[in-house]
Amino acid sequence: MSSLEAPVRVGLAGAGPWARLFHAPLLAGGDRTELAGVWARRPEAARSLAEDFGTRFFNSFEELLEVSDMLAIAVAPDVQPELALTAAAAGRPLLLEKPLAANLDDATTLVETLDELGVPSLVMLTSRFAPAVNSFLASVDSGSTFGGRVVDVSDALLSGPFSASPWRHRDGALADIGPHAIDIALAAFGPVAETAASRSERGGFVMLQLEHLGGAVSTVELSLEVPGPEQFVLDVYGPDGLRRCDLHDLTRRAQESGELAIRITSALGDLTRGERSAYPDARRALEGQTIIDRARQLVERAAQRRSGSKRSVS
Secondary structure, eight states, X not given: OOTTSOOEEEEEEOOSHHIIIIIHHHHHSSSSEEEEEEEOSSHHHXXXXXXXXXXXXXSSHHHHHHTOSEEEEOSOTTTHHHHHHHHHHTTOOEEEOSSSSSSHHHHHHHHHHHHHHTOOEEEOOGGGGOHHHHHHHXXXXXXXXXXXXXXXEOOTTTSSTTTTOHHHHHHHHHHHXXXXXXXXXXXXXXXXXXXXXXXXXXXXXXXXXXXXXXXXXEEEEEESOOOSSOEEEEEEEETTEEEEEXXXXXXXXXXXXXXXXXXXXXXXXXXXXXOOOSSOOHHHHHHHHHHHHHHHHHHHHHHHHHHHHHHHHO
């Protein structure tokens, strides 16, 4: 941003753990963005967050819209579409969370409406803003790669700020961290032709098996209930053997160095100026959510079959 450009005024909808830990410090902490204000369905939480970051608290989402150049939405998936559509109707670019919505129909409607209105968006697939992650992905030749795997497991539902999240407990790892992992698989191995999925009866562990259009195959392994340090890694197998990218470590380093914030806030500025972004947008996120929806159906059908088998045995 040049010295003549004013910071982008970003309104924040939401005051939960992710808004407090990530969005608010990101938007308030740099010279490229200004945290224009906070609104949330819980006024006391929004007021507290606004006070902690030296900005205004708003009683209505519409009031927040009026003072904002763009909107960052950090709410539960079942709430996001309505807010995003209201902001889009007002012509505000959007920083969205994943998943886009609680179901595929609402996610599709949101993306189609954004396309119709010409409203640009970014989706907070955090690792994709880390330069080293994108450099690794750019070096992968999906045309010659045999396949690989993405592993994203943590203890987020066992302890910590997200362990009390109702929608995360309800929808599990597939909805919460699935969008991150599937986006990485798409970037490394290309579009998906076929999806298979299964879920363990313990530990919320989900595994997807993906067949990619270019001929590669991959697995995506997910859980929010594995004790110990978080793992988020990409393994790529090809003519040169195994190449590994520690996505968690590279993202952490980018965050600690400030590079992550620079990339995200610069991308937000580009959006408000009508410039195209190289980072994932709502349509890209919809591609991942389509795979998630298919995987959820397969997992539910398998669970029903197991339940029927147990009843017949008993």
